[in-house]
Amino acid sequence: MTIPETYFTVSEELRLFGLSCLMGAAVGAAYDVLRVLRLTLPHNSCLVAAEDIGFLGLYAVVLTAFSNAAARGEMRLYFAVGSVLGFALYFFTVGRAVNATLRKLFSVxxxxxxxxxxxxxxxxxxxxxxxxxxxxxxxxxxxxxxxxIKIVLLNRRLLLYNKMANKKRKNVKSVAQKNETRKTEEKRSVQRRSR
Structure with a gap:
């Protein structure tokens, strides 16, 4: 009976770590394209968030594909650490030159x-x-x-607020008239006192 191999040798782990660093640099190049797109085209915050989520999804797919292709489908923490290290090295060294070149290319x-x-x-x-x-x-x-066209509600049927028992608004007119007469009388009295 053969037992499948469940461990990596030190040389295999170093090789996988180096490959994960290269994978991180490749993901960094994809991020540079995204950065240049953001600089050249106007973006709102929703679109930036969608692009970031898409980029993280791409990173997750690439990391899973890397572990399936290179490491017999076994996921190790140092794959993620190596890819983040490779991304950071690319971003701070070669990434600046690539970003400037991509900006010029996109502007042309x-x-x-x-x-x-x-x-x-x-x-x-x-x-x-x-x-x-x-x-x-x-x-x-x-x-x-x-x-x-004025649609008069009185002509519509079956509306509760259409029933007009009091068609004339007697109280409103009388109150308004009383207020006006009171104001004019107060003005006259103020004018008489000032004389």
């Missing part, structure tokens, strides 16, 4: 795309102006009659 590509799509932008601006006039005109035709 962006300028070329702007140059290519500039005539299309003018066409779409003209199309938008024509469509805007047409749609605003149609909207005015539709909205003006609707504003003029």
């Amino acid at each position: 590509v962006g300028a070329a795309l702007k140059l290519i799509f500039r005539p299309l932008g003018a066409f779409f601006a003209l199309l938008r102006a024509k469509a805007n006039v047409k749609f605003v005109g149609n909207l005015q035709i539709i909205v003006k009659p609707l504003k003029k």
